[in-house]
Amino acid sequence: xxxxxxxxxxxxxxxxxxxxxxxxxxxxxxxxxxxxxxxxxxxxxxxxxxxxxxxxxxxxxxxxxxxxxxxxxxxxxxxxxxxxxxxxxxxxxxxxxxxxxxxxxxxxxxxxxxxxxxxxxxxxxxxxxxxxxxxxxxxxxxxxxxxxxxxxxxxxxxxxxxxxxxxxxxxxxxxxxxxxxxxxxxxxxxxxxxxxxxxxxxxxxxxxxxxxxxxxxxxxxxxxxxxxxxxxxxxxxxxxxxxxxxxxxxxxxxxxxxxxxxxxxxxxxxxxxxxxxxxxxxxxxxxxxxxxxxxxxxxxxxxxxxxxxxxxxxxxxxxxxxxxxxxxxxxxxxxxxxxxxxxxxxxxxxxxxxxxxxxxxxxxxxxxxxxxxxxxxxxxxxxxxxxxxxxxxxxxxxxxxxxxxxxxxxxxxxxxxxxxxxxxxxxxxxxxxxxxxxxxxxxxxxxxxxxxxxxxxxxxxxxxxxxxxxxxxxxxxxxxxxxxxxxxxxxxxxxxxxxxxxxxxxxxxxxxxxxxxxxxxxxxxxxxxxxxxxxxxxxxxxxxxxxxxxxxxxxxxxxxxxxxxxxxxxxxxxxxxxxxxxxxxxxxxxxxxxxxxxxxxxxxxxxxxxxxxxxxxxxxxxxxxxxxxxxxxxxxxxxxxxxxxxxxxxxxxxxxxxxxxxxxxxx
Numbered sequence: 081x082x083x084x085x086x087x088x089x090x091x092x093x094x095x096x097x098x099x100x101x102x103x104x105x106x107x108x109x110x111x112x113x114x115x116x117x118x119x120x121x122x123x124x125x126x127x128x129x130x131x132x133x134x135x136x137x138x139x140x141x142x143x144x145x146x147x148x149x150x151x152x153x154x155x156x157x158x159x160x161x162x163x164x165x166x167x168x169x170x171x172x173x174x175x176x177x178x179x180x181x182x183x184x185x186x187x188x189x190x191x192x193x194x195x196x197x198x199x200x201x202x203x204x205x206x207x208x209x210x211x212x213x214x215x216x217x218x219x220x221x222x223x224x225x226x227x228x229x230x231x232x233x234x235x236x237x238x239x240x241x242x243x244x245x246x247x248x249x250x251x252x253x254x255x256x257x258x259x260x261x262x263x264x265x266x267x268x269x270x271x272x273x274x275x276x277x278x279x280x281x282x283x284x285x286x287x288x289x290x291x292x293x294x295x296x297x298x299x300x301x302x303x304x305x306x307x308x309x310x311x312x313x314x315x316x317x318x319x320x321x322x323x324x325x326x327x328x329x330x331x332x333x334x335x336x337x338x339x340x341x342x343x344x345x346x347x348x349x350x351x352x353x354x355x356x357x358x359x360x361x362x363x364x365x366x367x368x369x370x371x372x373x374x375x376x377x378x379x380x381x382x383x384x385x386x387x388x389x390x391x392x393x394x395x396x397x398x399x400x401x402x403x404x405x406x407x408x409x410x411x412x413x414x415x416x417x418x419x420x421x422x423x424x425x426x427x428x429x430x431x432x433x434x435x436x437x438x439x440x441x442x443x444x445x446x447x448x449x450x451x452x453x454x455x456x457x458x459x460x461x462x463x464x465x466x467x468x469x470x471x472x473x474x475x476x477x478x479x480x481x482x483x484x485x486x487x488x489x490x491x492x493x494x495x496x497x498x499x500x501x502x503x504x505x506x507x508x509x510x511x512x513x514x515x516x517x518x519x520x521x522x523x524x525x526x527x528x529x530x531x532x533x534x535x536x537x538x539x540x541x542x543x544x545x546x547x548x549x550x551x552x553x554x555x556x557x558x559x560x561x562x563x564x565x566x567x568x569x570x571x572x573x574x575x576x577x578x579x580x581x582x583x584x585x586x587x588x589x590x591x592x593x594x595x596x597x598x599x600x601x602x603x604x605x606x607x608x609x610x611x612x613x614x615x616x617x618x619x620x621x622x623x624x625x626x627x628x629x630x631x632x633x634x635x636x637x638x639x640x641x642x643x644x645x646x647x648x649x650x651x652x653x654x655x656x657x658x659x660x661x662x663x664x665x666x667x668x669x670x671x672x673x674x675x676x677x678x679x680x681x682x683x684x685x686x687x688x689x690x691x692x693x694x695x696x697x698x699x700x701x702x703x704x705x706x707x708x709x710x711x712x713x714x715x716x717x718x719x720x721x722x723x724x725x726x727x728x729x730x731x732x733x734x735x736x737x738x739x740x741x742x743x744x745x746x747x
Contacts, residue, residue: 143243144280145556146264147309149257149271151318152351152551156248158257158271158363163244164221166197166229166237169214173236189234196228197221219262220244245271249719251362251370253321255396256355256496256549259366267366268394270312270549273497277553280309310561311554315351319729320344322717322743323668324354328643331661332358336649340661341398343528344669347536347637349566350545352494353669361393369393400498402525403644406611407445407462407654408629409521411535413470414459415581416482419573422473425580428452435465438512442468445610445653456584460592462608464520471519472512479515480507485572486534487544488526494547495564502526521611532642534572535629538585539637542578544569586634593655597630597663601677602670605637606630606662608654613647623647628658632666638675641665668741672729694742696732697725705744713738720746 149158177186194201197218207215219242221229226239245260258269266275283306328340341357362370367390369375378389395401417423431450434443444450444464450457458466471479483489483504491499503525505514517523529547537544546567553562573581585605588594593608609627627644631637643658643665651657670677692712697705702718705725709716714736720726727745730736 142283142304142306143241143264144282144306145243145308146245146260146280147278147311147554147556149278149312149314150554151314151316151321153317154313155318157253157314157316157318158245158247160243161246162223163219163242164223164226164239165216165242166218166221166226166239167214168208168217169236169238170208170211171213173208173234176234176236189232192232193217193229196225245363247363250364251360252325253316253356254360254363255357255394255398256316257363258394259363268497269396270314270496273495274312274550278309278312281307283307308556311556311558312550313552313554315346315349315353315549315551316355317353318719319672319743320665320669321354321356322719323665323672323741325356326717326741327661327664328356328358331645331657334660335645335651335657337645337647337657339397339646340644341528341646342641342643342661342665343398343532344665345532345536345547345640347539347631347640348545350533350536350547351551351566352547352549353639355396355398355549357397366390366394395498396496398528399494399496400500400527402500402503402527403625403646404522404525404611404613405531406521406609406625406627408531408535408607408609408627408642409524409526410459410462410467410519411538411581411585411607411629412482412486413467413474413479413519414455414584415538415573415577416479416486417470417474418455418580419482419577420474420478423455423470425455428454429458429463429466429469431458431461431463431465433465435468435516437468437472437516440513442513442516456587459584459607460588462593467519468516469519471515476507476510476515479518482572485544485570486537487569488524488530488534492527492529492533492547494529495549499529500527502530521609528642528644531629532640535631535642536637536640537572538578538581539631539634539640540578541575542571542573544572582631582634582637585631589630593653594628594630594659596655596659597628597666599632599663599666599670601679602632602666602675603634603678604630604632604666605634606659608659610653624652626651626654626657628654628662630662630666632670633675633678639666639669639673641669667737671736671740691735692738694728694730694732694734694736697728697742697744698732700725702744702746709742709744715739715741716744717741718744718746722747 146160148156148160151157182188190201190204193199193204197204199218204217207217229237243264245264247257256269258271259267260271261267265279266272271278284302284304324342324344328342331337331340339358342354343352344354345352359371369378378386381389418425430452431444433447433449434441442464445462448461450461450463453461453463453466455466474482488502488504491501505523514523533544533547546569548564550564552560552564555561582605585607586603589597589604589606594606597604597606607629609629611625613623613625625644625646626648627642629642631640641662643662645657648657692714694714695708695712697708700708702723702725706716724747725744726747729743
C-alpha cells in the first residue's frame with residue numbers, strides 16, 4: 081500500500097515555511113550562544129573569573145595608625161586615637177519602623193541619635209531618607225558615644241572602627257603641628273611636611289563570602305597587616321613651648337597687638353625649641369575658628385572667603401611671612417662691618433640725630449641726639465646714623481655678600497612647608513638711600529626664622545647652622561629609624577668678630593634699650609627693634625612692628641629668642657612691648673634648661689629673698705593642686721583635661737622665683 085500523498089495547500093506550505101524559519105532562528109541563536117559561551121570561557125575567562133572572585137570575596141581595608149608627634153622628651157603632641165563610624169542599614173530600619181507598634185518610633189530614634197551625635201534632627205532624617213539602602217550617618221565618634229548609641233538597641237545600626245587624629249593640648253603649637261584632613265592625610269604644618277612618614281601603609285583582610293556577603297566558615301582568609309606610620313620626634317620642648325605661648329598670650333592683652341609671635345632656638349645646633357604665634361587654632365577642629373566671635377563672622381562669609389580665612393589661620397607667620405626687622409638688623413650691619421674691617425671697636429662716631437644721604441635727611445628714632453659714641457654705644461642706643469655710615473662704608477656689593485652669607489638671599493631650608501624668601505631690593509638698582517636705610521633694617525623684609533638663624537651664627541662662634549624642627553623618626557616601639565643631625569652651612573664671621581658682637585649685645589642689655597630683659601644670674605645680650613610696616617598701598621603708614629632678639633648666657637650662648645609684636649596699640653617700641661615678654665620667657669627657660677646662674681653678691685641676696693619652694697602636687701586633685709601653688713605665690717599652666725595630677729614641672733622642692741610658672745600635667 082503506497083503512502084498517501086499530502087495535498088500541499090497554501091496553508092500547509094505556510095506552516096512549513098514557519099517551521100523552517102523557527103528552526104533557522106533557533107539554529108542561529110544556538111550558534112550565537114555557543115560563540116558567546118566560547119567568548120566567555122576562553123576569550124574573556126580572566127575577566128569573568130575575577131568578577132566571580134570579587135562577588136565571592138570581601139576585601140576590607142585595614143587602616144594604618146598615623147605616627148605620633150612627640151616633643152624632644154617624648155611628650156605626646158599628636159596621637160592616633162580609635163574612633164567609630166556609625167552605619168545605618170536603611171532597609172532594616174524601615175522594616176523595624178513598620179513592625180513597631182509605636183507610631184512615633186522613628187521620631188524617638190532620631191531624637192535620641194540627635195542628642196548623642198550632636199546633629200540636627202532634620203539632618204539625620206534627610207541623610208537617612210535620601211539613601212535607599214544604607215548610609216554612614218556619622219564619623220569620628222568616641223567610644224562613649226558608641227556605647228550610648230548601642231544602648232538604644234536598634235539592630236539596623238552598626239559601627240566600624242577608624243583612626244582619628246587627636247591633639248591632647250588643643251590649641252597648642254597649632255600652626256607648627258598643623259592638622260589633617262578627614263581622611264587622615266596631612267593638611268598643613270609638620271603633619272603635611274612629614275605626611276609620607278606619618279601616614280604609614282594600609283593593610284587588607286580578604287575573606288570568602290556567600291551571595292549575601294556573609295563570611296563563609298569554610299572559606300579561605302588572607303590577612304595583610306597595616307604598616308603603621310613612623311613617630312616624629314621634634315626638637316621642640318613642650319615646657320619651653322608652654323612658657324612661650326603663655327607669655328605671648330598674656331601680652332596680647334597688655335600690648336593690644338594684632339598678633340605676637342616668638343621663636344626659641346639653640347644657637348649651637350639651630351634646633352627650634354619653641355615656635356608660636358597668636359591667635360592659633362584648635363587642630364582637633366581645624367576648619368572652625370576657636371573664638372566664638374570670629375566663628376560667627378566666619379559663618380556669614382562666602383565659601384571662597386571662608387577658605388581664604390582658613391588658609392590664613394593655618395599659616396605659620398614665623399616661616400611663611402616676611403616683616404621689616406628694623407633695628408634688630410643692626411646686628412647684621414655691625415658684625416659685617418667689624419668682619420670686613422671698615423670699623424673697629426675703638427672708633428668714635430658723632431650723632432647729631434640726623435644724617436644727609438643722597439639729598440635726603442635720615443633721622444635717629446625719636447630724633448635723639450646721641451653725641452659721641454663707640455660702636456657698642458651705637459648698638460645700645462640703636463643709633464640709625466652710625467649704621468647708615470657703616471652700610472655706606474661697606475658698599476652695596478660687600479653688604480650684599482654678607483647678607484647672602486647670613487642666609488637672607490635664600491630660604492633657610494627649615495623642614496616646614498611653604499617657607500618664603502626675603503624681599504630684598506635688586507643690588508644693581510639699589511640707590512644710596514636704600515643702602516643706607518637697609519643698614520638700620522628698613523627697606524628689607526625677612527622671615528623671622530631667617531633673622532634668628534642669622535643672629536644665632538653670632539652666638540655659635542660665627543658659624544651658621546641649618547634650622548630644623550625634627551630630631552628623629554621612630555618606629556611604633558620607640559626605636560630610632562632615622563636621625564637628623566645638626567648641619568653646618570658655612571662660616572659667616574670669624575670667632576673674634578663673633579666674640580666681640582656677643583660683648584656688644586650684652587652691653588646693649590646692660591645699658592641700652594634692652595635693659596628690662598636683664599635676668600639675675602645670667603648674662604643676657606640682645607637688640608631691640610621698631611620698624612614701620614608697609615601698608616596695602618605700598619607706603620609706610622602708622623602700622624609698626626616691634627621686636628627683641630636676644631641670647632643667653634653671652635659667654636657661651638645656649639638659648640636664643642626672637643619676639644615680635646605686630647601693630648601694638650599699647651607701647652610703640654620693642655623695649656616696652658617685646659622686651660618684657662622675652663624676659664618672662666628667659667627667666668623660666670634658662671632655669672628649666674638647668675643653665676647654672678652666676679650671681680653677684682647683691683643678686684644672690686635679692687634672689688634668696690624672692691625665692692620659694694615648689695610644693696608637691698603630684699597625685700593631688702587639680703583643685704587642691706592649684707590652691708597649693710597659689711599659696712606659694714606661683715602661677716600654673718594645666719596640660720590635659722582630667723582632675724588628677726600625674727606629673728609636674730618644676731619638681732617638688734625646687735627653688736624658683738616667686739611668680740614663676742608651674743606646669744601641671746593631668747591624665
